[in-house]
Amino acid sequence: MKGMIMPDYNTEELGRLESVIEGLCLLPDEVIRETGRAVETGQCPPHLAPFWTLVSADAGNCLDGPLFRKLETDWRVAEYSFYSFFPPVYARIYHQGERPQIWFDGRTRGRVALFRFANGEGLVVKPLQNRREAEIAQRAGEAGVGPRQFPSLDGFLVEELVQGRFFTDLSTAELQDDLLHRVGLRLGSMLLALHNAGTCYNDATVSDPEGRSHLLVRLPTAGQADPSPDCRLIDFGVSVLLDRFPDLEMEEVFNLVRTTPEYRLASRLGLGGSELGRFLAQYRQRLSSASRDEILARDLRIAEEGLREAAARMGAGIIGPFQEGFAEGNDR
Ligand SMILES: Nc1ncnc2c1ncn2[C@@H]1O[C@H](COP(=O)(O)OP(=O)(O)OP(=O)(O)O)[C@@H](O)[C@H]1O
Ligand SMILES: [Mg+2]
Incomplete structure (x- = not known):
């Protein structure tokens, strides 16, 4: 397809990154503390903290060391953090080579990431706040009451950025x-x-x-x-x-x-x-x-x-x- 850019990650690598993201809400306190220490001692660049489990989970073998290093050299991860790996965002940033504006919001539910692309359209990635929220948001989107919903990863919603x-x-x-x-x-x-x-x-x-x-x-x-x-x-x-x-x-x-x-x-x-x-x-x-x-x-x-x-x-x-x-x- 015209304008397609080869993404840097193969299907298997993407799968591993997606499971890290899906595990983020469930990280045990000990892992969070360990990640904090790795950032403090300079072993882990701050923006790669969400991916530190790739290398710490199997410290002996560092099975995912090469994948972690790939992330280190990826400017898109520096700019968009793990949000760039949600399927609809990934397609636009890695396949289409777009460079959206990103900003953050959210209080009760935690951090909400908002993207706006050059054509004015946008996407929002937000952590789920209740177990049936995805189903409710899907129904509301279909009824034209709420934002349209897109494919996401467990624990999060990806939805249309409502204009207005x-x-x-x-x-x-x-x-x-x-x-x-x-x-x-x-x-x-x-x-x-x-x-x-x-x-x-x-x-x-x-x-x-x-x-x-x-x-x-x-x-x-x-x-x-x-x-x-x-x-x-x-x-x-x-x-x-x-x-x-x-x-x-x-x-x-x-x-x-x-x-x-x-x-x-x-x-x-x-x-x-x-x-x-x-x-x-x-x-x-x-x-x-x-x-x-x-x-x-x-x-x-x-x-x-x-x-x-x-x-x-x-x-x-x-x-x-x-x-x-x-x-x-x-x-x-
Ligand atoms: N789909 C969307 N389209 C446009 N803006 C959005 C969308 N979803 C969230 N936002 C923006 O992000 C903010 C936070 O989102 P949300 O309300 O879901 O989280 P929250 O933690 O409940 O935040 P708050 O306590 O401020 O309501 C919203 O107030 C709004 O400004
Ligand atoms: Mg709210």
Whole structure:
């Protein structure tokens, strides 16, 4: 194919690199400490720390020494770290010779890597935050609510970089009533689509206290036939699929608990290990007597709270048109 560049790694080497990456979330403390020591003593270059197990796992034979040395001479690993080995990223960097911009974000789930290619498209690599997140994100992507999902490695998601800005970053000049109505309508209909598919989004953060949002908005361009903004929800890290409800795993109970005001208050007061266990057990009990619709209704409450948070920054005038649109889009 025209423009193809021979990548530096054969299938077998790539397989070994991929298994190192898939093992990263499960590394025992001792291995992490050993890697830290290797970096401190200058044996391991800091950017190759994720790959140190290639040489330390079998220190006697250094079976993977040649592969590790190959990584040492690869400028792409210096620039993009292990993120360049995720299949869709690898294809573009190693096969197509692209040199995307990379930056990092993420708090609760850990480090999120974001790539933007020369044509404006982008990819995001993020560690999974719950066991069913890949499945939930896949469904949301297919429904056009969340970012499109791509093939990934165990423990991570690779998804489309959604174009657009946080809702909370729209300027006063952009916040016309008509636009607010359309954004509200879209949020209402996206939540409805998730609910119809059995997903409780559980994080419809229109604005968090720091002004960050999970609602991304891309304004229509001048002359666009349909004046609707393109809106999408990102981050399904605490979402819960209710397909087995009322059967819920402890992790799902925790995800449902952590976005409640009671839990936020209790954790601010410092909830210890055994108290957390009790809190979860009680909450599980409460959830078992709730209906599926009552659980889904949390999303409406969280969206409402976020809208009020946003209004505190952006002006009370945003509430009316946004809410009207929301009710229209969420009409069940
Ligand atoms: N698919 C995406 N498209 C565009 N931006 C994204 C995407 N996924 C994540 N981001 C950006 O990265 C940030 C962190 O991602 P995410 O919300 O999944 O992780 P988090 O740990 O929950 O972070 P936070 O606590 O800030 O919400 C987002 O706030 C957003 O700015
Ligand atoms: Mg988030």
